Amino acid sequence: MDFTKAGVARKLQLEELEYLRMDAYENARIYKENTKVFHDHHIRRKDFQEGDEVLLYNSRLRFLLGKLRSRWEGAFKVKEIKPYGVVELFDPQSDITFKVNGHRVKKYHGYKSPKEVEVLLLEDAPKGEEA
Structure with missing residues (x-):
């Protein structure tokens, strides 16, 4: 077994491992940015003015x-x-x-009643006329 070839192979493995680790960090950063944008987009801002x-x-x-x-x-x-x-x-x-x-x-958006309301009064049928 040649120690120089083993050393070169080990360095290549370490460089590949470093590349994979940096790639994972980059993917995690992109994921965090996307989740932050999604979260910030769905926050309801509460802007109140006097009299509201x-x-x-x-x-x-x-x-x-x-x-x-x-x-x-x-x-x-x-x-x-x-x-x-x-x-x-x-x-x-x-x-x-x-x-x-x-x-x-x-x-508070308030209660808005309909402009026109139809009211039906229910009455009992006369005693001789059962339905």
Whole structure:
């Protein structure tokens, strides 16, 4: 067995291993970039302005006391936007102002009733005319 040939073969194996490792690093970097772009694309930006109507998330709602109840309360008005995601809300019903984290609020689009509603009154049939 020739030591020079074995040394050259071992160096080729190490270079090939280094190439495969660098290729794996490059693929991991590309994967991370793609997942970051996908994640950033699907984030919903919450841009509130003063006067917007919002709903407030109630995280302290217990399951047994109304598990089918909505966890969103409101509608509150945005009074002021503070730094670091703080939103100052105003409750028009009780005239109370309070601050919450911007992650706990979402825009309220309101209830729009249909313009024309058809109302049908159900009446009992006369006693002699059973259907």
